[in-house]
Amino acid sequence: MIRVELPQHLRTLAKVGREVQLDVPGSVTLGSVLDALEARYPTLQGTIRDHVTLQRRPFLRFFACEQDLSHEPPDAPLPEAVASGKEPLLVIGAIAGG
């Protein structure tokens, strides 16, 4: 299972805890994990990436295994530790606005 950690406001929206676990078919990439997340919790559609362009929202970042994956292409494989469920993919709200 793939583990994804969500920021507080998205946990409230999806009515879930800090971390969700997802079954991701096929290769584990940023795109496939977000597809699975939105399929399981459709209320999160549009909150992490744009509905149409699927571009990451500007004030959100993706981290895992102490790496910033925010600018990785959506079809790039995620680290093995994420694919194996050892480490979570972190969706982080940028610290902005004072």
Add this chain to the structure above:
Amino acid sequence: MSGVRVLVGTRKGAFILTADGKREKWDVSGPHFAGWEMYHLKGSPVDPNRIYASQTSGWFGQIIQRSDDGGKTWHQPGAPAGEPAAPGGMPKGDSNKFVYDTSPGTGKTLTTHQWYDGTQHPWEFKRVWHMEPSLTDANTVYAGVEDAALFKSTDGGESWAELSGLRGHGTGPNWQPGAGGMCLHTIILDPSDPNRIYIAISAAGAFRTDDGGKRWKPINRGLKSQYIPDPAAEVGHCVHHVAMHKSRPDVLFMQKHWDIMRSDDAGDNWREVSGNLPTDFGFVIDVHAHEPETVYVVPIKSDSEHYVHDAKLRVYRSRTGGNEWEPLTKGLPQKDCYVNVLRDAMAVDSLDKCGIYFGTTGGQVYASPDAGDSWAPIVRDLPAVLSVEVQTLA
């Protein structure tokens, strides 16, 4: 017994203030959607328990919320009301989806508007500024969005479609954002004609449709804006808000960036009625529920100093449809006051006497149960108030 419910949107959540018809003792509930910007909440005139809310965030985008029990509980349209949000019971996600029409023959040729530097810029959805429920159907609601466009839902907010004739009438590429963004912030439905809708955009101006939203015309003749190349241009005016009395849908009152304006012919022609106001800059404007010639504004010092004039919070009332204004100060701070009152942050109830309500960027919500003669704060220390709407309950 009659009562009122005041729906308050703030920078950090929504609050619901309720009182009986005396409007003396208030209950305050909230924050709902704590930490989110609540641009606007408005109840259906058909079913007062149906309330629509725009929940938005620079981080997480746009969410639409709906209550079917007068604000006690909320859900995203499409999610069964009151059911736990287990994976099988989640909404479809379309309630958050505002996609500009790009289909052939409608929006396809109108994909850009004017940017700050004069170049053309793609339309990019940012947020919903204003929600206007239908006068006849609780499941029909309009949404005014930034970048400026009008959307409509006929399924209680579960899905949205653009009324793209507005962007498609030809002047769209000349619209440009004001300092607050290029927002469609005012939607007025004509109670006497279901096909007539007025809208206003900063900074494009006011527009009207007479066929339910298929075709639109700019209605800005008579507006003069000194800060644009052609002060009397067909579009490009920074209209801040427009108000109408339901008994006279052809009479409109406008707070423009500068100037209070009035139209007696459904917006075809406007004339200035700023009269003796200390400054005619401001954001809010509203009309008394029972006296269609009684109008309220809150003058703001200037467009570079967004706070009240002379450090005094004064509502100005005209009983003559403009030009002659009297300051209303009883119960309002008359020194050291530096708040603003934003465009959607004033509303009236329909009790007798008419109640007037407004919220400030300092977090106060003031109420007057006597048409403005006297005021008292309902709450003093909310986050900055973005919007105020009132429901009069039987």
